[in-house]
Amino acid sequence: MKRLFSLVLAYAFVCSTIASADEGMWLYNEAPKDKIRAKYGFDVTQQWLDHVRLSSVRFNNGGSGSFVSPDGLTFTNHHVGAGCVQQLSTEGHDYIKAGFYAKTQAEEAKCPNLELNQLVGIEDVTDKINAGMKPGMSTAEIGAAQRAAMSQVEKDCSTSTGLRCDVVIFYSGQVYNLYKYKKYTDVRLVFAPEFDIAFFGGDPDNFTYPRYDLDITFFRVYENDKPAHIANYLKWSPTGVKDGDLIFVSGHPGNTGRLLTMAQLEFLRDVQYPMALKVYARRIALLQEFSKQSEENARIAKEDLFGLQNSQKAITGYQSGLLDKEIMKEKASQEVYLRAAFKVASKDANATDPWEEIAEAIKTQQAIFPNLSYLERMRTFPSHLAQFARTLVRAADEKPKPNPDRMREFRDSALPSLEQQLFSTEPIYKNLETALLTDGLSEMQESLGKDNPEVQKVLQGKTPDDVAKGLIAKTKLDDVAVRKQLYEGGKAAIEASFDPLIVLMRSIDPDARSARREFEDKVDSVVRRDGGAIAKARFAQSGFTQPPDATFTLRLSYGVVKGYQENGKNIPFATTIAGAYQHAAEHGSQPPYNLPESWIKSKDKLDLKTPFNFVSTADIIGGNSGSPTVNKNGEVVGIVFDGNIESLPWNFAFSDTQGRAVSVDSRGIQEALRKVYGADVLADELMGTKAAAAKAGK
Numbered sequence: 063m064k065r066l067f068s069l070v071l072a073y074a075f076v077c078s079t080i081a082s083a084d085e086g087m088w089l090y091n092e093a094p095k096d097k098i099r100a101k102y103g104f105d106v107t108q109q110w111l112d113h114v115r116l117s118s119v120r121f122n123n124g125g126s127g128s129f130v131s132p133d134g135l136t137f138t139n140h141h142v143g144a145g146c147v148q149q150l151s152t153e154g155h156d157y158i159k160a161g162f163y164a165k166t167q168a169e170e171a172k173c174p175n176l177e178l179n180q181l182v183g184i185e186d187v188t189d190k191i192n193a194g195m196k197p198g199m200s201t202a203e204i205g206a207a208q209r210a211a212m213s214q215v216e217k218d219c220s221t222s223t224g225l226r227c228d229v230v231i232f233y234s235g236q237v238y239n240l241y242k243y244k245k246y247t248d249v250r251l252v253f254a255p256e257f258d259i260a261f262f263g264g265d266p267d268n269f270t271y272p273r274y275d276l277d278i279t280f281f282r283v284y285e286n287d288k289p290a291h292i293a294n295y296l297k298w299s300p301t302g303v304k305d306g307d308l309i310f311v312s313g314h315p316g317n318t319g320r321l322l323t324m325a326q327l328e329f330l331r332d333v334q335y336p337m338a339l340k341v342y343a344r345r346i347a348l349l350q351e352f353s354k355q356s357e358e359n360a361r362i363a364k365e366d367l368f369g370l371q372n373s374q375k376a377i378t379g380y381q382s383g384l385l386d387k388e389i390m391k392e393k394a395s396q397e398v399y400l401r402a403a404f405k406v407a408s409k410d411a412n413a414t415d416p417w418e419e420i421a422e423a424i425k426t427q428q429a430i431f432p433n434l435s436y437l438e439r440m441r442t443f444p445s446h447l448a449q450f451a452r453t454l455v456r457a458a459d460e461k462p463k464p465n466p467d468r469m470r471e472f473r474d475s476a477l478p479s480l481e482q483q484l485f486s487t488e489p490i491y492k493n494l495e496t497a498l499l500t501d502g503l504s505e506m507q508e509s510l511g512k513d514n515p516e517v518q519k520v521l522q523g524k525t526p527d528d529v530a531k532g533l534i535a536k537t538k539l540d541d542v543a544v545r546k547q548l549y550e551g552g553k554a555a556i557e558a559s560f561d562p563l564i565v566l567m568r569s570i571d572p573d574a575r576s577a578r579r580e581f582e583d584k585v586d587s588v589v590r591r592d593g594g595a596i597a598k599a600r601f602a603q604s605g606f607t608q609p610p611d612a613t614f615t616l617r618l619s620y621g622v623v624k625g626y627q628e629n630g631k632n633i634p635f636a637t638t639i640a641g642a643y644q645h646a647a648e649h650g651s652q653p654p655y656n657l658p659e660s661w662i663k664s665k666d667k668l669d670l671k672t673p674f675n676f677v678s679t680a681d682i683i684g685g686n687s688g689s690p691t692v693n694k695n696g697e698v699v700g701i702v703f704d705g706n707i708e709s710l711p712w713n714f715a716f717s718d719t720q721g722r723a724v725s726v727d728s729r730g731i732q733e734a735l736r737k738v739y740g741a742d743v744l745a746d747e748l749m750g751t752k753a754a755a756a757k758a759g760k
Contacts, residue, residue, distance in 0.1 A: 084679055085716040087315045087617035088609045089232075090115050091184045091239075098620060102308045104694055111618070114696055115181055116294035118312045118616055120243075121688065122177035122479065126313035127281075128690040129180075129295035130698060131747050134283040135252065136178065138688035139703045140260035141368065143279030146173035147254045148365045149488045156361050161256040161658075163741055167289065170250035170282055175486035177479055178249055178283060179226060181616045183242035187215050187229060191238040205587025208235070210466035215240060216475035217465050227475050232610035233321070234593020236601075241615060247482055248284035253744055255279075255734070256658040257364075262642065264654025265371045269379060269707045271633065273675045273724055274642035276734055277703035280744065296690055298748040299697035302673055302729040303623045305635050311619040311680040311702055311723065313689025315612035319714050322611075323596070324390075324397050325421035326589075327714065331384035333428055335377055341441065341505065342374035348501050352494065362491045366498075376684055379710025389715045404599040416592030423588040430580050432510060437574035438581075442506040442520065445499045446490055450539045451563035453484055454548050455571055458556040469578075484549065490540040500530035519569060537563045614685050621679030626720045635677055639730060640670035664738040674730040676700060677722035683713055691725045700725030 084101075088094055095106045119127045125142030129135070140147075144158060150171050151157045164170040194207035212229040219227035219240060226243040254260070259276045267273060283290045303309060319327065349367040353360035383389055401417055427434075436442045440452060457480075460472035471480065503526035507517050521529055538544045538561055548555050548564070556564060600608070609617070625635040642657065643665060649655035678691065682705055691700035702725050705712070709721035735745040 083716060083718045084619075084621040085681055086609050087318070087612050087619055087681055087683070089184075089239075090181070090616060090618060092606065092609065093618055104308060110696060113294050114296070114310070114312050114618070114692060115616060117296045117696075118181070118690065119246075120179040120181075120314045120614070120616065122179065124316065124614075124685060124687075126686055126688040126690075126702075127178070128312070128688075128698070129283075129292045130280075130298065130690075131295055131750075132292050133747070134285075134290035134292055135295075135744075135747055136249070136281045136283055137690065137698070137701060138279055138281070139277045139701065140254055140257075140279045141277060141372070141703070142688045143251070143254060143281065144257075144365050144368070146176055146249070146251055146281075147279065148362075149174050150251060151361065152489075153358055153361070157254060158257050158361070158364055161660075161739075162251055162254045163739060163744075164250075164252050165741075165743065167282070170252050173249045173251060173281070174488040175483055176247070176249040176281070177482060178246040178281075179243040180246070181241060182225065182244050183240075185240040185242070186237070187240045188236075188238045190215055191229065201587045201591055202583035205582060205590060208590070209470060209582075212238070213466045213468065213470065213473040213475075216473060220475040226479070230613055230615050231590070232613070233597035235590035236594040236597040237610070245478075246283040246285070246290065248287070250282050250284060252280040252282050253278075253735075253739075253741060255739070256660065258654070258656055258658045259642075259661060261368070261654070262657065263645070265375070266654065268372060269375050269704060269710065271675075271677055271706040271722060271724055272637045272641065272645075273704065274637055274639075274645050275675060275703060275726065276731070277726055278701060278731060296692060296696060296698045297750060298732075299693060299695075299699045299728050300749070302727055303636075303676060303691075303693070303699045305623055305625070307623045307699075308694060309621060309623060309678050309680060309699060310692050311621075311678075311682060311686065311689045312692065313617065313619075313682070313686040313702065314614050315617055315683045316614050316685030318612040318683055318712070320611055320716070321593075321597070321600075321608070322714075323417050323420050323593075324394055325417070325424045327384055327390070327393060329424050329428065331381060333431065335381040335384070337431075337435070338377050339374060339381075342370050342377070344505065345444070345498075345501060346370050346374065348497060352497050359493070362494055366494075376710060379707055380713040383711025383714045386711060389711065392715065400596070400599055400603065403603055404596075407599070407602065416595040419592045420589055423585045423592075427581065427585045430577055430585075433516065433573065433577040434581055436506050436510065437516060437570055438578045442502045443499065444502045445495045445534070446488075447495055447534060447537055447539045448499060448563055448567070450484060450545055451537075451561070451567040452571075453480065454539075454545065455556055455564060455567040457549060458553040459571075461552065481549075484545055485542055487542060492534050492540065496530050496534045499534060500527050503530055516570065516573060519573075520566065533562045533566065537561050539563055612683055612685065619681040619686075621681065621718070621723070623676055623678045624718075624722075625677065626722060628720060633677075636673045636727065637675045638670060639668055639672045639674050639733065642674060643670070660738050667737045669733060669737075672729050672733045673727040675724055676727050677706070677724055679718040679721075680723045681712065681716055682709070682723045686723070691723075699728050701728075701731075 090111055093106060093111055098104055098106050117129050119136060121127055121138060121142050123145050125138055127136050127138035130137045147157045147162060191208050191211045194211050195204050215229055216227045223242060226245045228241045230239050230241050255276045262275050349363045353363045457472060460468045465474045507526060510517050548559060623635050625633050646655050646657050682702055686702050689702040690698050691702055693699050702723050704724040706722045712721055732745055735741040
């Protein structure tokens with residue numbers, strides 16, 4: 063008993079030291095009101111939480127944003143909105159390079175496939191999801207029952223409310239929440255700056271600070287072909303931030319691994335991350351070579367290249383946390399404490415150890431990882447057209463099944479979003495598709511070997527280059543009408559199709575499904591069961607003091623505006639517009655440090671002392687891009703667009719010693735809109751003066 067007491071004290075000390083910083087991507091239904099009140103004297107009311115939550119939006123392509131006017135104006139990062147900007151561009155009209163501004167609503171351009179989600183309700187459905195669990199069930203049977211229950215709960219919700227309904231798994235399956243979203247699919251581009259200022263400093267400055275970026279894009283959501291009326295939106299702060307201010311970030315962090323076991327962390331460090339980095343390196347080299355071939359090639363590959371370079375740098379930073387001996391030592395110590403406490407509390411010397419069972423499951427994951435990655439997760443096929451073919455082949459098999467028996471992505475509640483992507487009018491460039499598919503096929507062959515049966519099935523004795531050229535040249539799936547015909551024709555249409563990509567996906571689908579089934583039954587179900595047991599043990603020791611790991615669902619973070627020290631040098635909390643010109647001059651105004659012509663011409667008009675970017679201790683990770691940074695009044699003071707390199711290990715362990723979230727300052731945005739772009743109408747809408755002027759008859 064004395065041993066357990068000392069372990070509990072040690073574990074409590076670890077948790078208290080972690081919690082002393084402003085760590086946490088908190089659920090809106092579990093916001094740390096008492097902690098914020100005790101530390102900052104600010105009372106986070108339910109009304110404040112509801113307003114900020116309803117003002118926040120999720121971009122389905124992996125980012126965050128917010129409503130910033132009652133007329134549907136929506137705000138995110140340039141790199142979140144760049145997909146739409148590029149899709150609207152054509153040869154001779156490169157809006158990524160030149161920027162875009164719709165001076166009137168009639169000029170606002172509709173995005174081909176953007177979906178925005180507003181979280182309007184949260185419900186605990188843990189009991190409903192676990193209701194199908196029966197004594198004697200295997201782990202695989204329990205997992206299947208839970209997946210079926212999730213699909214049924216989502217369908218019932220969508221049918222009764224007309225909303226998008228997603229069951230979200232927290233704490234590895236200890237808690238299930240039903241998230242209800244209002245969905246906007248008519249999303250139109252309003253404003254995007256030039257790439258050279260949105261990503262000023264390029265890849266060398268990415269994940270660094272000081273920064274000088276106008277990483278913003280504005281959209282407008284429409285309903286019934288009219289701007290949507292938004293009851294909850296964030297007003298624009300006229301005063302911005304100062305050093306030491308309490309701020310909040312409301313966004314959708316993609317995923318974190320702070321509650322993972324050592325076995326899971328080691329798999330990421332030793333297997334998954336090295337494999338991902340290898341892919342990024344070769345794809346970046348491929349796209350750079352592709353871009354050199356022509357200006358048009360450079361245009362169509364730019365967004366893909368940026369995404370890969372960004373991911374490469376992010377994963378390198380995440381992995382650095384797992385290579386940090388001190389972080390891993392701390393993680394191991396926490397696990398030892400919790401395992402010992404769990405063993406004593408179980409009162410059964412023969413009780414199953416959930417950490418050991420997860421470790422065995424991870425061994426299985428490592429064994430099946432090649433097929434899981436190359437076939438099921440489509441690493442071999444980094445092509446839009448190949449993705450369309452996979453979706454069509456599987457939809458034909460899945461849609462006729464009862465809703466609970468389908469793969470999760472084909473459940474009734476998910477079909478509208480899937481169909482929006484499948485029937486998107488996004489332009490397809492076959493030369494880029496061919497280059498990417500050739501590389502995917504080559505990588506599969508190099509990694510698995512020429513004699514691998516899956517490689518032989520895909521290549522059939524041909525070279526990756528010949529196979530890719532034949533597949534892309536002969537497929538008709540770039541035609542939306544063809545995709546609709548195959549989708550609506552169901553199983554008969556798919557089986558009768560001679561489209562080469564459909565034929566290929568039909569041939570490999572049984573093996574891909576087998577890898578997925580093995581992962582779901584032997585890995586995912588085990589991790590969910592035992593991860594839930596570990597979460598329960600953690601709650602018993604420390605209570606609900608740690609939020610669940612990120613799941614690309616809405617979270618609230620908080621912190622203070624604050625600089626830091628680096629190599630003995632004080633890094634100030636904010637940069638100014640003057641710093642952008644100075645930074646360009648220091649690098650000879652050569653790419654990627656060349657300011658756009660619009661900024662060169664406007665320099666004399668600008669107040670160069672205007673704050674441009676700033677840093678805070680708010681807890682963020684990938685997916686938070688585009689999150690509004692708000693003050694205590696719930697006003698926009700900035701928008702998160704990056705973290706510094708020291709923040710990347712936050713994926714696994716938070717520290718605010720040097721790690722910082724980086725935001726564009728609301729004052730810098732106003733200054734640029736008015737004096738560089740002449741976008742006074744947009745700037746006035748943000749400040750709320752548009753409506754006032756209209757009422758006054760001006």
